[in-house]
Amino acid sequence: MLRSNVSRIDPKRRNVLDHRKKQFAEAAYKDTDYPHRLNFYSTPPTADITIEQFEQWAIDRLRILAELEACSFRNKSPAEAASHMKPLLDRYLPLDTNSSSSSQLFAQRQKDHYSHFILRLAFASTEDLRRRFTRVETMLFRMRLNADDSRERQAFINSLNLDWETVSDEEKRELASELAATASFGQKKGSYESQEEQTWCKVSWLRVPELVEQRRVYLRQGYAYVPAREQQAMVVSEFSSRLERQLELTARALPRLDEDDRLTPILAHLSKNFITPDASYVGTSSAISSADISARNIDTLVANHHFPACMSHLHRTLRRDAHLKHYGRLQYTLFLKGIGLNLEECLLFWRQSFNKITDDTFNKEYRYNVRHTYGDVGGDSNRRGGGYSPYSCQKILTEHPPGPGEAHGCPYRHFNMENLQTLLSQGMGVTDRGVLNGVKEDKEKQKFHMACNRVFEHLHKEEIKKAKEDGIMTAAQLETIVHPNEYFKRSYLLKNMGKMQGDVKMEG
């Protein structure tokens, strides 16, 4: 108490006085120079900047990161994302190459460096924020690395001092066939003739987990044999693992951040603006107040095509088997929770649906999980947070792909075309050839959202037309759906337009 009072006297000066912090204080006078365009962000910035710069730089970088994340939500390919991002990057966070002879090199790199570290402070606080920050920062880094001039890239990589052992010619000959099979992975035929010349390096597999996961390297006795062109991926994974580690340290240091109240509000504000789309779907915001959502009319809602394909498939499977596997239950329960089914009704719904088991089995094995999902039981934070929020398309598309016998996931992504067609025509009543062909094309291009929205528009075309004519819904309210609950909500509102005009106008 007393000590903190003493140290409050002159916060500016304190840094200099405290002997434990001398090593940092000293660095303030050391100028950082930026020999490379890219930065591994291993040394924190030390020079002074104004509070306006602090805020502005952070906001600029945040804008870029948010856009990048949006690209990944929309399943853009790396090339598409790069072209989409280029004008934005040029505007908010330009980084020129050494060869460009720009006079702004230092300023640009400084801004890049500082903004990165400011956002670290803002996003280190929770696990989730850290993970997302690492992910988008890594995306940004990868994009820049790919765009870099090859000579400068090599110079940058060399400067990193990553120790990689090169595979000897002898060993290469010995493993020729295995290496050949690995090297040609994902390559077009004929493009790997220069097999002999390709350089391979050998590292512990622990350093290239991503390449191992996709079987892009040859493994022997714990060593990964990495072809030259994968080295970029190694640099990227090194970047992301270092950043992860650093963020962890930052998080631990945060509570001790000796800060007056100038920066803390800015940081808090920054992280608040970086919330995920599905996090915004907590509680009842997606539920429709006037709708009668209860266990007994779920079937009606399905029949009226209010559920997107994923949920209607889960529902049909549930009705067919009187059972759903774990992730299916989770995905469906959360969706039902999102449309406003309360816990009692939800328990009733599952109890009635699992009609082949006894009450005892249900209570023992399923009841707890449903309650946990609603935040009725479990740890403090689960209860306080009201359980989990419904899954967004992003989550359904990218996490936990369904295995044998599982019905969850996104039909547009996880079904083959035939089964998808069957589902669409039998389950959802889509028989229009044009729509089905469109869905097929979307699926081939991996635009699963587009396919889903296409089906939505087809099923609701009358209503949408009417809504547009009457001016009830603005264009913004009809943009791409990226959340199953949004699908339901929009569908429900459109179909009940006549009955509840008031409701429609106020919400988006």
Add this chain to the structure above:
Amino acid sequence: MPHSESAPESEDSPIPMVDAVAETTSAETPAVQQPADEDVDMTEADSGSSGTMEAKTQENQADSVTEPATSGPTESKPATGVKLEELFDEMDSDEDEEFPTTKKVAEVKREAASSPDLIDSDMEIDLHEASDPEIMRTFYQRLFPWRYLFQWLNHSPTPTNDFGHREFAFTLQNDAYLRYQSFTTSDLLRKDVLRLMPSRFEIGPVYSANPRDRKTLRNSSAFRPLSKELCFDIDLTDYDDIRTCCDKANICQKCWQFITMAIKVVDTALRDDFGFKHILWVYSGRRGAHAWVCDKSARSLDDQKRRAIAGYLEVIRGGAQSGKKVNLRRPLHPHLVRSLDILKGHFQSDVLEAQDPWRTEEQQEKLLALLPSDQKQLVTALRNKWTSSPDRSSVSKWADIDTVARTSSSGKIDTKSLLDAKQDIVLEYTYPRLDIEVSKKLNHLLKSPFVVHPGTGRVCVPIDVKRNLEGFDPLGVPTVQSLIREIDEWKKPETTEGGEGGEGEGQEQEKHVVDWEKTSLKGYIEYFRGFVLGLMKDEREGMKVKREREEGSGEGMEF
């Protein structure tokens, strides 16, 4: 690494984590929860243990125990000899508590027998459910290899945090699930198991602090999982769409072959590709197998690396609706080429011949759907051929693909793509189907080896993959009931009637024959003991190297 602590922290994160339900990270209070890996298990009624064993009267057993005292060379044994033994017992109490000798069993059996009618009391053992607490108690008291379990998890004979901070989770008789139990020694664990009589218990990770103290720690990062064996779970329910002999929780020798081939593929990959040495395969008690990779390097992997291994091994993707589940790029990765070599033979004998998966018309459509979609002609030709000769075996149908492809308009068929498709089909019907969630997470719990499966009564015994993988018979695994009978039926081997020398030996032997050695559990425990010793040896060497290095660098660092 943030990955490694995702689970405990997920409580604080605003975004729901899927695994939170799968593992109840939030079980602040003991709560009823269904373990993630077995969906139908508890719902199945006990299929019943055989009651056909011949009843042996207890008098007989009593005879067998007292026999040595009254026969031949031991006859002259002085009464004081017994006391001497007891004296030794006390000195060696550790061992005797763990593996008590025959005499005690006989006593306990008499106490336990509720009915005065001795024949009935023995019958009871057979008719009892495996989950009968009395039977279970005897098993955990007399047969469970506590010491080796301790050494296995502790990696050293003296207690360390590897064991002390390890989470154990009990499923109690009323199906409540009790998490975050921890014990400093195997003895305390044993006592608690005997006190609570859980229907089974599971092993979790080693935490950074004692799991029992987790609530007293200030922040969540002080309590996070540090290490756990890398685990794999293969379950026959995942083969339901390709096995024809059984479904759900049922298994037979035929479909067990799927597990056999899966073990071969995974075991080879883990050893040759990743360089792991200490891999323990354990029968899960009903219809699957678990692998515990115990190398130090495997234990300390974070979630990302675990996911990488899981992804490396995973080939069969897609749910019930995704159609063709194997879609591999060519050329095949060396791991897949090797796996295909291992699996080819199994495909012919264990799938085509034993399972006969495409015999009916409905089934054959499955096969046709897996052929390349651009070869309609081939598909129609095959369909016509098979319709004209119904009830053709899968072996012939598989051979037909090539024959028809060769004869019909040979120019049009792309042999390369057909070959690829056939390879994919072989893999789809043989390649291991792993329950990948178990492997991905550092803090996933998995049932301990040697626990009794409450439904079947079978003991989760280790499988010696090097010597007897093919010969492993899941249906012949000792059940808790059979084991207890074996103890009772055990006769001290006749000491060689060789005169004076025999006497000393006889005493020696009697003292050291512990209960599990009298039963068919012997081989399994000996195998486990060998495995644990090998692991501890490597661990010790690793420590030595590390210490030397530290000492060496310490000198260099002197200032």
